[in-house]
Amino acid sequence: MKVIATVAEMRELRSQLSGSVGLVPTMGYLHQGHLELVRRARRENQTVVVSIFVNSTQFGSGEDFATYPRDPERDLALLEKEGVDVVFMPSAEEMYPEGFSSWVEVEKITEGLEGASRRGHFRGVATVVCKLFNIVQPDEAYFGQKDAQQLVVIKRMVSDLNMNLEVVAVPTVREHDGLAMSSRNTYLSPEERKAALVLWKALNLAQELWQKGEKSGDRIREEMTCLIEREPRARIDYVSIADPDSLEELSEVDHAALVSLAVRVGKTRLIDNMTLG
Ligand code: PAF
Numbered sequence: 001m002k003v004i005a006t007v008a009e010m011r012e013l014r015s016q017l018s019g020s021v022g023l024v025p026t027m028g029y030l031h032q033g034h035l036e037l038v039r040r041a042r043r044e045n046q047t048v049v050v051s052i053f054v055n056s057t058q059f060g061s062g063e064d065f066a067t068y069p070r071d072p073e074r075d076l077a078l079l080e081k082e083g084v085d086v087v088f089m090p091s092a093e094e095m096y097p098e099g100f101s102s103w104v105e106v107e108k109i110t111e112g113l114e115g116a117s118r119r120g121h122f123r124g125v126a127t128v129v130c131k132l133f134n135i136v137q138p139d140e141a142y143f144g145q146k147d148a149q150q151l152v153v154i155k156r157m158v159s160d161l162n163m164n165l166e167v168v169a170v171p172t173v174r175e176h177d178g179l180a181m182s183s184r185n186t187y188l189s190p191e192e193r194k195a196a197l198v199l200w201k202a203l204n205l206a207q208e209l210w211q212k213g214e215k216s217g218d219r220i221r222e223e224m225t226c227l228i229e230r231e232p233r234a235r236i237d238y239v240s241i242a243d244p245d246s247l248e249e250l251s252e253v254d255h256a257a258l259v260s261l262a263v264r265v266g267k268t269r270l271i272d273n274m275t276l277g
Contacts, residue, residue: 022042022045022140023133024142027183031183038079047085058120141165142170152244199261
């Protein structure tokens with residue numbers, strides 16, 4: 001497994017590769033969710049490149065950029081075991097050299113949900129992902145469905161800017177009790193870890209109501225909100241029932257809907273989602 005730190009080296013190596021290249025962009029501190037992306041990329045490509053870069057530009061002021069968990073040695077050992085060919089691990093200066101001033105803005109679909117709570121987040125995500133695509137030039141890029149809005153934004157960017165690659169969505173990996181895997185789960189105390197299950201319970205409630213014939217988006221949202229509010233450690237950021245492509249809120253769920261939510265448990269902000277229909 002080659003570990004590469006510069007854009008020039010990555011480009012040089014890419015020019016020597018033939019066959020399909022799969023890219024898994026990550027911010028490191030890998031868990032089973034990331035490894036699922038890597039395994040899928042491994043099955044589907046001749047060469048697998050994983051990037052590890054904690055991207056400062058997608059964190060707002062007051063967010064956890066400085067304290068975001070990092071363990072590059074452990075990450076590299078895990079990736080080696082998965083048979084990854086190349087790890088691209090650039091420094092901040094390599095990705096954002098002095099004078100950097102070009103950004104990718106995806107409009108409309110970035111305004112609500114995560115975009116409303118985390119101003120500028122998707123500008124940072126779209127910009128770094130675009131840069132990674134330009135540097136690695138993958139044929140396929142793998143992203144988890146857990147970050148549902150991120151996935152919609154990246155697909156939009158790829159389509160709008162005619163980027164020559166396929167975006168592959170990989171289902172969310174969950175702990176035994178249903179909690180979606182996330183690097184931020186490590187912030188939770190044992191009590192908060194139990195309380196965090198309320199996200200999964202709320203999603204299941206939405207599915208149950210919908211399967212029983214409830215088609216009112218407002219009613220499903222209300223029931224989910226009531227359930228979460230009964231958990232004293234949880235504070236709702238948003239509960240959304242939206243169109244899976246436009247991300248516009250739905251008052252009626254007559255076809256597919258993306259149910260997503262962001263909830264603070266203690267100081268940790270968690271997100272999760274499920275698709276109905
Ligand atoms: O999902 C993530 O870990 C990040 O948002 C990504 C796609 C690696 C961009 O920094």
